[in-house]
Amino acid sequence: MMAIQYWRNKDRYYRLIGVSCTRCGRDFFPPVYRCRKCGSEELKDKEMPKEGKIVTFTRLYETLPGFETQAPLNLAIVELKNGVKVLGQVVDTPEELLKIGAHVRAVFRRIRVDGESGQILYGYKFVVEHVDARRETG
Amino acid sequence: MKSREKVAIHGYGAYIPYYRLPTTEIARVWKGGGSGPNVEKAVAAIDEDTVTMAVEAARYAVRMAGIERLGAIFVGTESKPYAVKPTSTIVAQALGQHFTLAADLEFACKAATEAMQIVTGLVGSGMIDAGLAIGVDTAQGRPGDDLEYTAASGGAAYVIGRKDGNQIATIECSTSFVSDTGDFWRRAHERYPRHLSRFTGEPAYFYHIENAVKALLEETGLRPSDFKYAVFHQPNPRFPVEVAVRLGFNTDQVKCGLLNPLIGNTYAGSSPLGLAAVLDEASPGERILLASFGSGAGSDAFYITVSEGIERKRGINPTVKSMLERCAKIDYSTYAKFRGKLIK
Structure with missing residues (x-):
């Protein structure tokens, strides 16, 4: 069941909760059980930064089942401020601002909907910050 | 209250x-x-x-x-x-x-x-x-x-x-006024609401907001001119201006929080968004009147005073x-x- 899988990972999807190695300080998202840098198993939950920049992106016209109504959709690899790279959709962004290096921030959106009667699954997506908006947020 | x-x-x-x-x-x-x-x-x-x-x-x-x-x-x-x-x-x-x-x-x-x-x-x-x-x-x-x-x-x-x-800002006082008024409703399982056209104005919006605000002014002893800003629920661009004038406020007091012409009626978000627009601009010591309206029907009116902290926190969020x-x-x-x- 899609909803159960989502429920188990909801803090990951809702708040970008990953882990941080208590020995070397390296952050990971999605969470890992052993630090990939120093091998330590002493990891604690950590909320990832909500801002970053686009490393690369693509536009999907043919989507996976469940995402048809959102097509065409932009998918990007985003490098967060702590260096962690995550994959996510980029929304509410005019084509001319969607470019490598563009500053983005995470927003809370519907990821997919399980039909008319099933559950609505939420999670993070990204929005490219306009110059004015960046000034407003400091 | x-x-x-x-x-x-x-x-x-x-x-x-x-x-x-x-x-x-x-x-x-x-x-x-x-x-x-x-x-x-x-x-x-x-x-x-x-x-x-x-x-x-x-x-x-x-x-x-x-x-x-x-x-x-x-x-x-x-x-x-x-x-x-x-x-x-x-x-x-x-x-x-x-x-x-x-x-x-x-x-x-x-x-x-x-x-x-x-x-x-x-x-x-x-x-x-x-x-x-x-x-x-x-x-x-x-x-x-x-x-x-x-x-x-x-x-x-x-x-x-x-x-x-x-x-x-400090929430100094609020009042509420309600009655059973069938100006706008949506029955269970219905997708869209229904309304009684012009009935949504006089016996609904104006009647309830005027009563709530008058009660607030009476309780606080303040006059409309004591407020720098007034924010009313905004179902359209005309109603909030008209209710303001009826209550003794002027259009300058309403202007800052009037968002309907640009974004429409965001229902439960309407008067809170107007208040946010006012707080973006307001200075410490200024008084704000906030009056919502909900069909069915009722109005809550607030007397709010802006505090010094607003200057320190300005710029944290997008306006x-x-x-x-x-x-x-x-x-x-x-x-x-x-x-x-x-x-x-």
């Missing part, structure tokens, strides 16, 4: 979706031309709903407040994504808040101000230190109906806590003005796709 302990706003956050539908588009499709009373309306994207907008506004409000623990989270809305399953618990989870009283409130367009009153009561009585009141809607209008011109999406959130020197400017126009067909009016 006054709380025993002084209660204040510590942070606020607004959220206006990115997309705008010019009302000329609605008129083009359904009337062959013309426009609605407002220039444009804010439209939630296909992946937005009341939950997502509530979370965005709440995150801003919590960031500005700098308060870690919220003892209550109330979401005022008439457009819950679920008939049974709270919006407020999803917001709580997204904020990482679990030891909190969470509930959804519904009173048409005034559900947010009753959330503010409840949180004020909980804080003022000492039951909680701080709580969150959110007003947000993805308002529905039947295609072709007069409501479709104005029914819009957006909202605002307020972190309310004890008055401790870090507040941005309402920046959200108005960051937008993209869409046509009717895109709007129909986004809001589920187009069935695939």
Whole structure:
């Protein structure tokens, strides 16, 4: 069941909760059980930064089942401020601002909907910050 | 109504979706031309709903407040994504808040101000230190109906806590006035609301707001000229200006918080968003009158005084003005796709 899988990972999807190695300080998202840098198993939950920049992106016209109504959709690899790279959709962004290096921030959106009667699954997506908006947020 | 302990706003956050539908588009499709009373309306994207907008506004409000623990989270809305399953618990989870009283409130367009009153009561009585009141809607209008011109999406959130020197504004007093009035309603399982056309004005909007505000002025001994700003519920561009003049306020007092011409009626988000626009501009010591209206019907009126903290916290969040400017126009067909009016 899609909803159960989502429920188990909801803090990951809702708040970008990953882990941080208590020995070397390296952050990971999605969470890992052993630090990939120093091998330590002493990891604690950590909320990832909500801002970053686009490393690369693509536009999907043919989507996976469940995402048809959102097509065409932009998918990007985003490098967060702590260096962690995550994959996510980029929304509410005019084509001319969607470019490598563009500053983005995470927003809370519907990821997919399980039909008319099933559950609505939420999670993070990204929005490219306009110059004015960046000034407003400091 | 006054709380025993002084209660204040510590942070606020607004959220206006990115997309705008010019009302000329609605008129083009359904009337062959013309426009609605407002220039444009804010439209939630296909992946937005009341939950997502509530979370965005709440995150801003919590960031500005700098308060870690919220003892209550109330979401005022008439457009819950679920008939049974709270919006407020999803917001709580997204904020990482679990030891909190969470509930959804519904009173048409005034559900947010009753959330503010409840949180004020909980804080003022000492039951909680701080709580969150959110007003947000993805308002529905039947295609072709007069409501479709104005029914819009957006909202605002307020972190309310004890008055401790870090507040941005103090909630001095509030009043409420209600009656059984059938101006606007939506029956169970119905997708769109119905309304009694002109009946929504005199016996509904004006009657309730005038009574609530007059009671507030009487209780506080203040006159309309004592307020720098006045924010009224905004179902269209005309009503808030007209009720202001009737009550003795002038149009300058209303101007700053009047967003309807640019974004339409965001229902439970309407007067809270107007208040957010005013707080973006207000200076310490200035008085604000806030009066909501909810069909069914009722009005809550607030007397709010701006505090010194507003200057320290300015610039933490995007302003309402920046959200108005960051937008993209869409046509009717895109709007129909986004809001589920187009069935695939």
